[in-house]
Amino acid sequence: MNIRPCTPNDAPVICDIYNYYIKNTVITFEEELLTKECISQRIKSYCSKYPWLVLENDSGDVVGYAYGAPWTERSAYQYTVEVTVYLHYLEGGKGYGSALYRQILALLAGGGFHAVVARIALPNEASVKFHEALGFTKVAHFTEVGRKFDRWIDVGCWQAML
Structure with a gap:
C-alpha cells in the first residue's frame, strides 16, 4: 500500500468512492451525488x-482517502480539525482506514493542530470501535439531528488530542 498527498487528479476516483456513501448510507448527510x-x-x-491523503493498494489503485477540514469557521477553533x-x-x-488515519493524525500534529474531532452517524458500531482503537473518546451525542432516507439519525462526536 502507498499513502500519498491527494491531488485534484484524484477527484474522479474520490467522487466514485464518496458517491457510493451518499447514495447508499447515512455515513454522510449529503443527499445529492x-x-x-x-x-x-x-x-x-x-x-x-x-492535509488530504489517498491510499493506493498494491496494484496502484486509489481505494481510500482521508482529510482534515475545519471544525467550525470561528477563529478560536483554528487549532481544532475534523477528520x-x-x-x-x-x-x-484490510487495515487501510487505520493506516490513513495514523498518517493524517501525524500530519495534523506536525501542522500545529491541537484537537481532532470525528462525527459519526449513529448507530455505527464499526466506526465507533475504529475511532476508539485509535485513541478517540466519545464527547457528545446529538439526538435526531440529521434526516436522510426518511428517518431521523443521531450523531456522536469523538475527540482525540494531538
Missing part, C-alpha cells in the same frame, strides 16, 4: 490548510 469538479474544488480549497476517512465499499477490513 457530487461531480468530480465539485470534489476537485474541495480538494483545492481544503489543501491550502489541511474523515472513506474507503471503497469493498476494501474495508
Whole structure:
C-alpha cells in the first residue's frame, strides 16, 4: 500500500468512492451525488490548510482517502480539525482506514493542530470501535439531528488530542 498527498487528479476516483456513501448510507448527510469538479474544488480549497491523503493498494489503485477540514469557521477553533476517512465499499477490513488515519493524525500534529474531532452517524458500531482503537473518546451525542432516507439519525462526536 502507498499513502500519498491527494491531488485534484484524484477527484474522479474520490467522487466514485464518496458517491457510493451518499447514495447508499447515512455515513454522510449529503443527499445529492457530487461531480468530480465539485470534489476537485474541495480538494483545492481544503489543501491550502489541511492535509488530504489517498491510499493506493498494491496494484496502484486509489481505494481510500482521508482529510482534515475545519471544525467550525470561528477563529478560536483554528487549532481544532475534523477528520474523515472513506474507503471503497469493498476494501474495508484490510487495515487501510487505520493506516490513513495514523498518517493524517501525524500530519495534523506536525501542522500545529491541537484537537481532532470525528462525527459519526449513529448507530455505527464499526466506526465507533475504529475511532476508539485509535485513541478517540466519545464527547457528545446529538439526538435526531440529521434526516436522510426518511428517518431521523443521531450523531456522536469523538475527540482525540494531538
